[in-house]
Amino acid sequence: MSEFEAVIGIECHVELKTDAKMFCGCPNTFGGEPNTNVCPVCLGLPGALPVPNARAIEHMLRAGLAFDAEIPAFSKFDRKNYFYPDMPKDYQISQYDMPLTQGGAVRYWLADGTLKVCRLTRIHLEEDTGKSTHAGSSDGRIAGSTFSLIDFNRAGVPLMECVSEPELHGADEAVAYLEALRRTLLALGVSDVKMEEGSLRCDANISIRPRGSRELGTKTEIKNMNSFRSVHRAIESEIARQIALIERGERVTQETRGWDEARGVSVSMRSKEEAHDYRYFPDPDLTPLSVAPARVEELRAQMPERPWQQFERYTGEYGLSVTQATQLIDAPALAGYFDRVVAIAGNARAATNFVLGDLSRLANERSVAVAESAVAPEHLAELIALVEAKQINSKIAKELLERMWDGAGSPRAIVEREGLSQTSDPAAVAALVDGVLAAHPAVVAEYRAGKVNVAGFLVGNVMKASRGKADPALVQELVKQRLG
Amino acid sequence: MPTTAWSIPILSSEKIDVRYVAKLASLALSDDEIDRFGAQLADLLTHVDALAELDTSAVPATAQVIESRNVARPDAVAPCLDRETVLAQAPARQGAFFRVPRIIAS
Ligand SMILES: [Zn+2]
Numbered sequence: 001m002s003e004f005e006a007v008i009g010i011e012c013h014v015e016l017k018t019d020a021k022m023f024c025g026c027p028n029t030f031g032g033e034p035n036t037n038v039c040p041v042c043l044g045l046p047g048a049l050p051v052p053n054a055r056a057i058e059h060m061l062r063a064g065l066a067f068d069a070e071i072p073a074f075s076k077f078d079r080k081n082y083f084y085p086d087m088p089k090d091y092q093i094s095q096y097d098m099p100l101t102q103g104g105a106v107r108y109w110l111a112d113g114t115l116k117v118c119r120l121t122r123i124h125l126e127e128d129t130g131k132s133t134h135a136g137s138s139d140g141r142i143a144g145s146t147f148s149l150i151d152f153n154r155a156g157v158p159l160m161e162c163v164s165e166p167e168l169h170g171a172d173e174a175v176a177y178l179e180a181l182r183r184t185l186l187a188l189g190v191s192d193v194k195m196e197e198g199s200l201r202c203d204a205n206i207s208i209r210p211r212g213s214r215e216l217g218t219k220t221e222i223k224n225m226n227s228f229r230s231v232h233r234a235i236e237s238e239i240a241r242q243i244a245l246i247e248r249g250e251r252v253t254q255e256t257r258g259w260d261e262a263r264g265v266s267v268s269m270r271s272k273e274e275a276h277d278y279r280y281f282p283d284p285d286l287t288p289l290s291v292a293p294a295r296v297e298e299l300r301a302q303m304p305e306r307p308w309q310q311f312e313r314y315t316g317e318y319g320l321s322v323t324q325a326t327q328l329i330d331a332p333a334l335a336g337y338f339d340r341v342v343a344i345a346g347n348a349r350a351a352t353n354f355v356l357g358d359l360s361r362l363a364n365e366r367s368v369a370v371a372e373s374a375v376a377p378e379h380l381a382e383l384i385a386l387v388e389a390k391q392i393n394s395k396i397a398k399e400l401l402e403r404m405w406d407g408a409g410s411p412r413a414i415v416e417r418e419g420l421s422q423t424s425d426p427a428a429v430a431a432l433v434d435g436v437l438a439a440h441p442a443v444v445a446e447y448r449a450g451k452v453n454v455a456g457f458l459v460g461n462v463m464k465a466s467r468g469k470a471d472p473a474l475v476q477e478l479v480k481q482r483l484g
Numbered sequence: 485m486p487t488t489a490w491s492i493p494i495l496s497s498e499k500i501d502v503r504y505v506a507k508l509a510s511l512a513l514s515d516d517e518i519d520r521f522g523a524q525l526a527d528l529l530t531h532v533d534a535l536a537e538l539d540t541s542a543v544p545a546t547a548q549v550i551e552s553r554n555v556a557r558p559d560a561v562a563p564c565l566d567r568e569t570v571l572a573q574a575p576a577r578q579g580a581f582f583r584v585p586r587i588i589a590s
Contacts (some may be wrong), residue, residue, distance in 0.1 A: 019559050019561050020559050025557075027561050033580065035570060036567050037564055038565055040565070053557065053559050054556040054557065055559035083510055085584040085587060135578075147584065149581035151580075151582075152582070282548065284548070287548060287550070287552045288553055289553065289554055
């Protein structure tokens with residue numbers, strides 16, 4: 001274990017999923033022909049007035065509640081002043097000291113199943129900027145470019161900024177935190193949270209300190225990470241860089257560094273604005289927001305199960321492994337299907353084995369999602385009940401499942417119609433066993449001479465004689481008894 | 485720097501840094517202008533200083549003088565502007581984009 005401990009805080013920007021932009025009626029869509037989703041408000045034309053999107057505000061409140069944040073009774077929008085060509089008003093509407101939600105925490109889990117908590121400083125609502133493409137240089141970077149091209153389609157898209165406390169201690173924790181954040185926002189339906197489309201963007205503040213120390217070291221901010229994998233790599237690389245500096249007797253400089261995914265290194269970026277003096281002040285174009293406590297309670301009551309609660313239910317109550325639980329949580333439709341099966345069948349272990357095993361394999365082979373297949377949760381629950389009651393064995397169950405996938409319907413009906421019910425009547429099975437033993441006297445003799453593994457051959461023949469319907473455990477028991 | 489409840493820096497009328505304020509506003513001022521505007525701004529702020537003579541301890545902080553709250557609109561799409569109309573008003577364009585001088589990483 002290293003003698004240093006990393007201290008990491010994550011800042012995320014999440015584009016909210018709405019039909020229209022934050023302060024105007026232009027469509028909030030990804031991509032699109034450049035500069036087609038624009039109007040006087042999002043172009044910052046003189047005299048245009050912003051009016052906030054009610055759904056975006058509701059998304060914020062729901063996200064805040066999902067992270068157990070406080071919803072202050074009063075909040076407001078402020079202007080953040082700076083010049084950048086992708087921001088046409090020369091200020092960004094944001095929230096400074098009275099955001100819609102305060103505090104809260106993200107609960108996440110690690111690969112070994114440990115549940116952890118990272119507190120949030122705040123979540124506030126703002127508007128996204130336009131998109132600039134630096135042109136005239138060979139590689140599209142600012143350095144060497146001679147001009148920039150601006151597309152304002154993204155300008156004014158509702159953007160949630162979520163700032164964590166510096167409570168993450170390594171790349172694994174940081175990525176697990178981001179995954180939990182992403183899962184929660186997806187479950188709420190407030191964002192698509194796609195890093196590749198830029199609807200989730202994140203920066204990491206990283207410092208190191210001697211293990212056991214309470215003091216914070218000088219931090220650097222890492223930007224331009226475009227996948228969870230690159231977040232992991234960038235954080236590991238930055239921790240190693242800082243440790244190497246300290247060990248050489250040098251110091252960490254407070255700066256912003258850009259992650260270069262192709263080269264696997266971060267590069268110092270010089271700051272673009274003098275000392276970041278944004279001169280925030282309340283936006284006079286927008287009225288303050290007050291959220292009635294009754295509204296907060298109403299939204300709280302509608303809160304769906306949160307991913308960490310689902311994780312606890314799956315691993316605790318149902319006894320699933322961390323991998324199984326995570327696999328289900330990351331496939332919400334499959335998890336919903338699984339939950340319905342468990343609710344009816346009451347046997348989580350059998351449901352897990354069918355849903356993540358045979359059923360997922362069939363889904364893969366046939367390229368149809370389990371939840372959209374012909375296998376109704378009620379029918380799978382019936383199949384589980386048939387196996388549980390030893391009316392059919394697992395081999396018949398597998399065969400039935402394939403037929404159910406092909407639209408055969410209720411497994412109980414098939415079993416009754418085709419007489420597939422497992423033979424667990426000892427007398428009937430005993431008769432089959434006796435018949436097989438009588439037909440193979442040589443094998444019986446071999447067994448009695450000490451070659452006990454030939455019992456498998458006899459058991460197999462009894463199963464075949466029963467057309468797969470005999471209870472395998474009973475067959476084994478009776479074969480051994482008769483040979484013994 | 486001391487701040488109010490709204491975190492607006494309190495600019496004391498004697499100590500206004502015109503050079504800094506001009507830089508934040510991207511204004512290039514000559515030394516003469518800095519002296520002249522400095523004095524004018526100081527006068528303005530002295531006027532606002534009069535407020536400090538009132539006891540406002542019982543007055544709640546106010547971000548807006550109008551009483552309305554929660555003015556919002558439903559999440560509904562409205563027509564956009566025509567791109568050609570928009571780009572025709574730009575100082576420079578290139579194809580479907582606004583063209584701006586290169587962004588300087590200072
Ligand atoms: Zn617009």
